[in-house]
Each structure stands twice: as C-alpha cells, then as structure tokens.
Amino acid sequence: MTGIVIIGAGHAGVNVAASLRKQDADLAITILSAEDQIPYHRPPLSKKAVFDEALPIELLQANGYYEKANIDLRLSTPVTSIDTAGQTVTLEDGTQLPYAQLVIATGTTLRAMPAPGGELAQGVYTYADIQYLGPRIQAANKIAVIGGGFIGCEVAAGALKMGKQVSLLITGPRALRKAVAPILGETVTKLHRENGMDVRTGCRVQEITPQGVSTDQGFVEADVVITGIGADANMQLAQDAGLHTQHGILVNEFGHTSAAHVYAVGDVAEFPYGFGDNKTTLRLESIQNATDQGAIVAANIVAERQQQEAKAYTPTPWFWSDQGDLKLQMAGLGSLDAEHKVLPGNTETTLTVVHLQDGEMIAVDTLNVPGNHLAGRKLLEMKKPITWAMIEDCDFDLKKLFKQLR
Amino acid sequence: MTQVTFTQADGSQVSVEANNGEHLMKLALDNGVEGITGACGGSCMCATCHVTVDSVTGELAGPGEMEAEILDMEVDEPQETSRLCCQVFVSSDIDSINVTVQEG
Ligand SMILES: Cc1cc2nc3c(=O)[nH]c(=O)nc-3n(C[C@H](O)[C@H](O)[C@H](O)COP(=O)(O)OP(=O)(O)OC[C@H]3O[C@@H](n4cnc5c(N)ncnc54)[C@H](O)[C@@H]3O)c2cc1C
Numbered sequence: 423m424t425g426i427v428i429i430g431a432g433h434a435g436v437n438v439a440a441s442l443r444k445q446d447a448d449l450a451i452t453i454l455s456a457e458d459q460i461p462y463h464r465p466p467l468s469k470k471a472v473f474d475e476a477l478p479i480e481l482l483q484a485n486g487y488y489e490k491a492n493i494d495l496r497l498s499t500p501v502t503s504i505d506t507a508g509q510t511v512t513l514e515d516g517t518q519l520p521y522a523q524l525v526i527a528t529g530t531t532l533r534a535m536p537a538p539g540g541e542l543a544q545g546v547y548t549y550a551d552i553q554y555l556g557p558r559i560q561a562a563n564k565i566a567v568i569g570g571g572f573i574g575c576e577v578a579a580g581a582l583k584m585g586k587q588v589s590l591l592i593t594g595p596r597a598l599r600k601a602v603a604p605i606l607g608e609t610v611t612k613l614h615r616e617n618g619m620d621v622r623t624g625c626r627v628q629e630i631t632p633q634g635v636s637t638d639q640g641f642v643e644a645d646v647v648i649t650g651i652g653a654d655a656n657m658q659l660a661q662d663a664g665l666h667t668q669h670g671i672l673v674n675e676f677g678h679t680s681a682a683h684v685y686a687v688g689d690v691a692e693f694p695y696g697f698g699d700n701k702t703t704l705r706l707e708s709i710q711n712a713t714d715q716g717a718i719v720a721a722n723i724v725a726e727r728q729q730q731e732a733k734a735y736t737p738t739p740w741f742w743s744d745q746g747d748l749k750l751q752m753a754g755l756g757s758l759d760a761e762h763k764v765l766p767g768n769t770e771t772t773l774t775v776v777h778l779q780d781g782e783m784i785a786v787d788t789l790n791v792p793g794n795h796l797a798g799r800k801l802l803e804m805k806k807p808i809t810w811a812m813i814e815d816c817d818f819d820l821k822k823l824f825k826q827l828r
Numbered sequence: 829m830t831q832v833t834f835t836q837a838d839g840s841q842v843s844v845e846a847n848n849g850e851h852l853m854k855l856a857l858d859n860g861v862e863g864i865t866g867a868c869g870g871s872c873m874c875a876t877c878h879v880t881v882d883s884v885t886g887e888l889a890g891p892g893e894m895e896a897e898i899l900d901m902e903v904d905e906p907q908e909t910s911r912l913c914c915q916v917f918v919s920s921d922i923d924s925i926n927v928t929v930q931e932g
C-alpha cells in the first residue's frame with residue numbers, strides 16, 4: 423500500500439507526521455515543504471527572534487528526528503498540482519508522487535500591502551523574513567508597523583523594548599479590534615502608548631516610500647516599515663484540484679476535504695464549529711489548532727486505513743500573544759457580539775474579560791493573569807454551561823469554580 | 829556542563845550533557861525523548877512538557893507563578909515534584925538532574 427504525503431511542513435504538517443509515526447512504525451510518510459528550513463516554531467519569530475542579533479531558530483523537531491523516524495522530509499520542494507482521481511501530487515520538476523492519503527497543510531501567506539510602495543513593507547512570517555528584517559531592525563532608529571493585529575502589536579512592542587522609536591498604524595479604532603474583547607484592545611492600546619509607542623488609530627496608509635509611510639494623519643518617518651495586515655489561506659492547489667473551498671479548504675469534523683482520501687489541517691482548513699444556531703465554519707490561525715487538529719487527522723488517517731471509526735475535532739481554541747511585557751491569553755472563541763463582563767480585582771496592567779453569549783460563557787480573554795486563562799480554558803473544555811451568576815457565586819474566582827465543577 | 833537524564837514512559841533512559849541556559853524541553857526534543865511535545869515552544873502555555881524531578885545534585889529554582897498555575901490547573905495529577913520542563917533551565921549550580929517524563 424502506498425503511503426501518506428503531507429504538503430507543508432509547518433506546525434500542522436509536522437504534527438500529523440509525528441503523530442502518525444507514533445501510531446504506525448512502518449507507514450511510509452513524505453513531507454513536502456516549500457521552505458528551505460528544517461521546520462521551526464513560528465510564534466517566537468515576532469516575539470523574540472527578529473530582535474535578537476543571533477536570529478535564533480527553534481526547531482519543531484530536532485535536526486536528526488526525521489531521519490531517525492524514517493520520515494522523508496523534502497525541503498525546497500513545493501507541490502505544483504494535485505490529481506485526486508489518480509491520487510498523485512506533482513512537484514516543480516514534474517515528478518509525480520502517488521499517495522494513499524494526502525494531507526494538505528499549506529498554511530497561510532501574509533497579505534500583501536495594497537498601497538503604492540507596498541513592496542517596501544516587510545512581513546514577519548517566515549524564518550527567511552526575519553533573516554532579512556533582523557539586521558535592518560538592529561540598524562534602524564525609527565520603525566513603522568502597519569496593522570494592529572497580534573503580529574503587528576508583537577513586533578511593535580518588541581522593537582520599542584529594544585529602544586527604537588516605533589509607530590503603530592492601525593485603520594480601526596484600537597489594536598486587536600477583531601481578535602479580543604473591545605475593553606482588552608483598548609487597554610492594550612493605552613498601555614503601548616504609555617510605554618512610548620506612537621499608536622495611531624483610524625489611520626489610513628496612502629503610500630510607502632523609502633523614507634517612511636504617508637498616511638491621512640501625516641507622514642510617519644521610518645527606516646524600516648513592517649506590515650502585519652492579516653493572512654490568507656494557501657488554497658490555490660486545492661482549488662485547482664476541484665476541492666471545495668471558502669475562506670479555507672472546507673473539511674468536515676473529521677478533517678476530510680470534499681475529495682476522497684484527502685485531508686486538510688491547520689491554518690488552511692476551514693472546519694465546522696459550534697452547535698445549533700451558533701454552528702458555523704471557521705479557520706483558525708493558532709498553534710492549538712495546528713497541534714490538536716493535526717493529532718485528530720493523524721488518528722483519522724490510521725482509522726481510514728484500518729476501516730475504523732473516525733474521531734471528530736471539537737476544539738476549545740486558545741491563543742497567546744506576548745507584546746513587550748504584556749502577556750495576552752485567550753481561551754474559547756470570543757465574539758464582538760457577545761456580552762463582555764470584566765472580573766473585578768484588576769490592576770493597571772491586568773484584566774480578565776468573560777464573553778457571554780445567550781447568558782453562557784463562550785470565551786475568556788486575559789491580560790497578565792495566567793491563572794484565569796487556564797481556569798477559563800479548563801471550564802470551557804468541560805463544555806458545560808457556565809453563567810455569570812455561577813462566576814459571581816464563586817466570588818469571581820474562576821479557579822474555584824473549576825475545582826467545584828470538576 | 830550538566831548531566832541531564834530523562835526516564836521515558838517505557839522505563840528507558842536518555843542521558844545528555846547540557847550547556848548553561850538551555851531548558852530541558854529543548855534538550856528533550858533535540859535528543860528525541862519520547863512523550864515531550866513542547867507544542868507552545870516553551871511559552872509556558874501548553875503543559876505538553878510535563879516531567880517529575882527525581883533528583884538534583886545542586887540548586888534548582890522552583891516553578892514561577894505562571895508555571896505553578898499551569899501545574900495546578902492543567903496537569904491532571906500534579907505531584908510535588910512536577911515541573912514543566914521548558915521552564916527548567918540548566919545552570920552552573922546544577923551538576924546533574926534526573927527527570928521522568930509524565931503524560932499531559
Ligand atoms: C510571526 C507569527 C507569530 C505567531 N504567533 C502565534 C502565537 O503566539 N500563538 C499561536 O497560537 N499561534 C501563533 N501564530 C500562528 C501559528 O504559527 C500558525 O497557526 C501555525 O504556524 C499554523 O501551522 P500550519 O502548519 O497550518 O501552517 P504554516 O506554519 O504556515 O505552515 C505551512 C507550510 O506549508 C508550506 N507550503 C505552502 N504551500 C506549499 C506547497 N504548494 N508545497 C509545499 N509546501 C507548501 C509553507 O511554505 C509553510 O512552510 C503565529 C504565526 C506567525 C507567522
């Protein structure tokens with residue numbers, strides 16, 4: 423029987439491979455990676471690595487792992503097409519590889535800056551990006567960051583900590599507008615400003631020049647311009663092969679795409695989430711998702727081969743972001759439409775916000791309160807209804823509530 | 829140099845010499861220790877690097893606030909000697925350290 427082919431060697435692809443190997447010592451596993459680096463952790467890139475002269479790289483698995491585990495990892499080997507009928511993938515040099523099961527784990531690509539001069543703005547997305555950007559940040563005095571999402575905020579806060587003069591240009595009214603409860607986004611915006619960051623909200627970028635960024639709020643001088651304005655799924659391959667896609671490659675709760683024997687996983691996969699009226703499909707860009715969905719897909723590949731029942735992916739999402747000294751942690755899937763209630767007992771730099779939908783807790787956002795994040799995560803993982811009244815009855819102590827319900 | 833020994837679930841051991849400043853999660857990954865995933869890359873977020881410390885020759889600092897919280901909440905049955913090994917750093921104060929890899 424032919425083996426498994428995995429396209430993409432990010433967190434998801436590598437985790438599928440490693441989980442498969444744990445379950446089956448003999449399965450033939452090939453990973454095809456467009457990048458030329460041994461697979462590495464992405465989160466440290468924007469938090470630490472790009473600011474460190476040594477440009478450290480943290481590998482997902484030790485260098486010798488793939489050989490030892492008999493996983494055929496091929497770097498600098500992008501896949502150019504998929505033939506789902508013939509069950510093959512084609513590489514740049516025309517080689518065709520057959521597969522019994524195919525895993526598409528192609529992740530996302532940073533959205534290009536649409537303004538004139540957009541090509542002068544650099545993203546922090548891959549190790550190659552930080553190799554380019556790291557020395558330029560070291561040498562710069564003034565840095566402009568476009569985009570108030572997690573990566574933009576992380577890079578801006580890190581550069582500020584290095585002593586650079588930093589402007590953060592955001593189109594929306596506050597940082598992290600779509601990602602966290604409004605009050606948390608406002609608090610983070612305020613704290614970055616208090617630390618000396620020039621955060622410009624409601625700011626439209628008009629053009630990028632070698633001297634900086636021209637905006638509707640004036641010209642922002644910068645030696646280096648960095649962009650982080652979101653990412654799109656790498657799903658062209660899948661679309662060309664006729665797979666169903668929307669914002670990502672559509673999969674069912676088992677990770678199956680619309681084509682037989684083809685799975686999608688990680689940032690690129692759009693999966694069903696929630697129940698009843700709140701049922702939707704979504705794509706998550708997170709380590710939790712890449713790791714947990716990866717493990718499920720690996721289990722389901724083994725199940726398919728042994729004609730056993732597949733397992734459903736029903737995650738409790740979580741995410742973190744380190745921005746200078748601010749540690750943000752999100753559990754559950756928050757919503758801007760939810761009711762947002764703040765737990766009492768905060769200092770200037772701490773915050774816990776509970777998202778309530780139809781009276782039930784759906785997410786917990788925290789700033790510098792790791793205990794509440796974990797308690798929130800554990801409570802959500804129980805998948806029991808948690809109301810504000812229950813939280814109140816426990817003196818707003820999420821940990822106490824968890825221990826009571828456990 | 830510090831001698832670090834990991835005991836894996838099947839009882840077999842992996843022993844390595846480590847440099848100051850390295851954390852045990854990285855050592856475990858670099859040396860193919862079974863049962864350590866390190867999903868969050870050492871950000872003290874995921875508890876996929878849980879070990880118990882069997883013995884230390886020298887001085888080992890205790891868990892920080894965040895790590896203690898995770899051990900308390902995330903690990904199903906934390907033991908007195910439980911640590912998240914991404915937060916256990918090798919230093920010149922430690923001659924040797926023996927740990928056992930724990931599930932979850
Ligand atoms: C700077 C940065 C910071 C982040 N910080 C956090 C964080 O703090 N917490 C968190 O939870 N998440 C964070 N994330 C998100 C997290 O890294 C992603 O969710 C995760 O990497 C997704 O894994 P993946 O394998 O699905 O995709 P990726 O890691 O993007 O890997 C996909 C791989 O597929 C390759 N590929 C694409 N097309 C092809 C092809 N045709 N042939 C072969 N290979 C191909 C790509 O080159 C890439 O290497 C961060 C991301 C970035 C970029």
Ligand code: FES
Pocket residue numbers: 853865866867868869870871872873874875876877912913914915
């Ligand atoms: S590696 Fe995630 S907590 Fe240690």
